[in-house]
Amino acid sequence: MIISEDARAKLGPQTIALVTSINDDESGLIQFENAINLCKRSVGKAKIKVVRVNGADGRISVNCRTKDIDARATRDYEPIDSELIFEHCEISKVIAIPIMNNPEHKKDVSFEVELYNPTGSIQIRKQNKTIVTIMNDHDHTIMANRMRLLVEPNIDKLRVTKTTWRQQFTDAMNANGGDLETTTFAHYIGDFLSFLWKFLFAFVPPTSIASGWLTFFISFVFIAILTTIVHDVAAVFNCLVGLEDSITAILFIAPGISLPNCHVLSLI
Structure with missing residues (x-):
């Protein structure tokens, strides 16, 4: 694009754009974006991102399921065992797992989410599991207040x-x-x-x-x-x-x- 001097146009502050070229020649690999995910109990949902890397050709699917660690299904979170479908050139999906906001549970607990059973020519990478830790809001608030009192200067x-x-x-x-x-x-x-x-x-x-x-x-x-x-x-x-x-x-x-x-x- 050429701008003539007569137009009296000027460049704005954002003059550089990042362009990502998606590889659509291969099906790619599937994995979790993060190995560990933190979620406060009051938020209501744990959002876990699954990404498709090194290719995005074709329509593929993969199953995901939850497993207890010290968190308990139906008590701390709602278990899932579902299928994720990636359309052609789609490179990410978000799994939303409902979290039970039970005020009686005062300690942090964790559960695991696993990817399995890929279909098509897709493969699962090494990071096929992620741990979700449900943080107690009460402990988080107490810790934040203590830190505020420690670092708050006497002006x-x-x-x-x-x-x-x-x-x-x-x-x-x-x-x-x-x-x-x-x-x-x-x-x-x-x-x-x-x-x-x-x-x-x-x-x-x-x-x-x-x-x-x-x-x-x-x-x-x-x-x-x-x-x-x-x-x-x-x-x-x-x-x-x-x-x-x-x-x-x-x-x-x-x-x-x-x-x-x-x-x-x-x-x-």
Whole structure:
């Protein structure tokens, strides 16, 4: 197909198509698509797909039947023993097996479905059996709820954004940000040692103002002031004690600037 420039047509997002050529020169092989099938009891039907591969010539048929494992026919599922007919060029069929929704049965049970007695020139491949497991909805719901409780994060604790200056000062003047239930002795010690920095950094505008840009720039101002203070204090201490500049830089200036700055940057 040729599209001229005058038509002013454009290609859409889907420009590639997958074309499957079916081999209709041979009858092919018949098998289950999956060796294991899972089905919830409340669904009502277990759908099992049978596929015809390596050929689709002619009309063929194959029988299928169910066998108990630990599930019981008529109690957990409705047994079948029927014939599947594939027309010419037909490559798949779905077997629908009714499942009994009995709330008294609380454990998972399984049964087997088997292909046998092919007609015509069709052959059954190695995967001629599949296991259907009926899952109990109650156990599934309990497991899902447990997983949700384990992975569900506490958004309030993870949230960095502070809405007001008042909230920032409240968090700064309370141990562990006011979360006393999880506060340990180590929290009290750490908050006591860093109280001055926490109080000063609470003056940084909250990130709710100007989309956080004001917090970003004011934080750099605080970092510059802090760096100057630490540098001057370290220089005076160096003169009094007589340490080398390199030792003073490693022991006092680097920790004195880096640790408080981490608290400032956490506000951004």
